[in-house]
Amino acid sequence: MVFVPGGTFTMGSELFYPEEAPLRRVSVDGFWMDETPVTNRQFARFIEATGYTTVAEIAPDPKDYPGMLPGMDKAGSLVFRKTATPVDTSNPGNWWHFEFGADWRHPLGPDADIEALGLWDHPVVQIAYADAEAYAKWAGKDLPTEAEYEYAARGGLEGKEYAWGDELAPDGAMLANYWQGLFPFANQCLDGWERTSPVRTYPANAYGLYDMIANTWEWTQDWWTEMPEVAKKKPGGSCCTLSNPRGGKIKGSFDPAQPDVRIGRKVLKGGSHLCAANYCQRYRPAARHPEMVDTATSHIGFRCVVRAGS
Template identity: 75%
Template sequence: MRWIAGGEFTMGSLAFYPEEAPLARVKVAGFWIDETPVTNRQFAAFVAATGHVTVAEIAPDPKDYPGMLPGMDRAGSLVFRKSAVPVGTDDPSRWWEFSFGADWRHPHGPDSSLDGLEDHPVVHIAWSDAAAYARWAGKDLPTEAEWEFAARGGLEGKDYAWGDELAPGGAMMANYWQGLFPFANTLADGWERTSPVRTYPANGYGLYDMIANVWEWTQDWWQENRKKGSDCCVVANPRGGKLKESFDPAQPQVRIGRKVIKGGSHLCAENYCQRYRPAARHPEMIDTSTSHIGFRCVKRG
């Protein structure tokens, strides 16, 4: 882990997506944070020690999901599938497939394995899985403010964790999608999916993969716009909304909370989801696991 001394920073952005507003001066106390996302190797040690079974490995109960389609009560998770032809980016079902048998041990589907992926970030992790690992390790999940402060690496007001240019001098600074998403990936960074941790340069705090590779869970319940503090004051480690406020208004029948995820992933592209930035944020239902969401932990005090 790396010690982050804490301090003040401007949280949020006005330049990209509305949910990143408003700007707010925020302060966080010092904390320790994992140098990298939790890897498959580390998660395997946790499972071996505890017998933990992830959400993706448990068949959903139809009673918990009214209207579930027949045959969907089987264990699995969402796996990215590149489209065969160029498609619009308005419908995620064009590139996400619910794959029966996909889980952290089988990241690309039931016939895949972790061979050669031991030092890649673990994926197909629901929020409760990340929280369980953190408890076992004597740690916690970061707040959104802690995560963003750490991701900025001491750079104030910059778009990216390394400055204001996405690929300075053509250098790939993180594992994101190059080309036309979700059809054509030029692989300028060398990776179609996840990459081993520490593949790209560390930020100013010595942290790796804060940006892209995999999205990372935080503690905070989602709220569409973060609340702005008083103009006279700096807000201390602000927290998100409440469980009932985090429900997806587009799915009023679904009463499952959403947490904030940060950092973007290898599926973020210039033509879709430019969220490979410290200020970027996105809601994710706590029961959902995918092939591009992982996590890292903090320890306070």
């Protein structure tokens, strides 16, 4: 882990997607953060030590999913499949496919595991929120808040849209693993990777953190809200700074009396290798995305934090 000193920064963006606005001043206390996303090698140690079974390895109970189609009550998860031709990008079903037998050991489906694919030092994927939370608890750590993640991803740069400055690829340099070309059918692979890349492939930011942008989305603690929390104005009109915000309140069908029920949405941060200029330009610190907590995919991973004084 590396230490991220506390501080105040401008969170959000007003240039890309509405859910990132407004710009707001936020302060966070110092914390330790995993240098990289949790890798398959690290996650395997957790599984070996605990015998934990991930969400994707458990067949869904039809009682929890009214309207489930016949034959879908088998273990599996979502896998990205590149299309052969241009498709309607408003329909993610054109490239996301539920694959029986897909899980963290078999991120692309049951036909090949992480050993055969040579993925030990790649970020673990096919991770649902409960899986990330279980690993963090075992490791004596926690998951970051949205504010902590964004603060760390910026690496001390203020007012920049990208984690490294104002240009996505300065002088043509590939500084993160994202999709180059037209999504979801034409990936030029200028960075050398069709899917995930090994951790530490790209330069660390000023805090010494790798892959805070792209490669894989990462879970945060915060419940999703369309409009981020903003500070209320003080008497006289000046605006105060949010201190260590913890994100949205639970909404929708979540029942606090049954916290183990896998419903509700958490905030993902960082973007992934599927973010492209023509679709999902979320390879930026301010970017955020909602994800159902029971969902695992081939582009979602996580990393942990330890807060100073805890």
